[in-house]
Amino acid sequence: MSAERRLFFALTLPAKLQKQVIKWRADNFLAETGRPVAAANLHITLAFLGEISELKAEALTLVAGRIQAKKFSLTLDDIGHWPGSGVVWIGTKRAPNALLQLASVLRSHAARNGCHQSTLPFHPHVSLYRSATRPVAIPPATPEWMLEATEFSLYESLYEKGRTRYRCLQTWPLAD
Ligand code: 2AM
Structure with missing residues (x-):
């Protein structure tokens, strides 16, 4: 039996935006705030799948390829802290419908394939x-960065040498 892998669907931030965000983070937060997420790991999770078998991963990859979702843009104009999960995040005050629909369809396919989904409402961040x-x-505020989402991806979360790294397994374009 093959090993299980920790997978999730996400939107990646373009490299330029990753750099802008980490520069702003360094200038606006105290060093002791928490464990900073590496620039290359900045992303918006659409659906977390957990540790899943190759069979489930293949089924969800097929399903993802059939999703017809549209491109959208969103403004990163919100900031928050969830002390329970220990996450400091940036997000959007007005999530576009296309983003909510894409996350919803991925999360429902994940649930149908036996991947437990949080009962908390989806909060893109x-x-x-x-x-x-x-x-x-x-x-008090973010620089209100604009994120143009033109594709979404399936990632594997790897923990190597004390660090988390996300490996992109496959990417699907969003339609005009
Ligand atoms: P995040 O979206 O709040 O950053 C890989 O672990 C990604 O999936 C992370 O971005 C993580 O949190 C997100 N994720 C969502 N639900 C999770 C869960 N139950 N366990 C771990 N990671 C989860």
């Missing part, structure tokens, strides 16, 4: 810090 369990001084 980019995690900036983890292990931030103490009160955090949140900056």
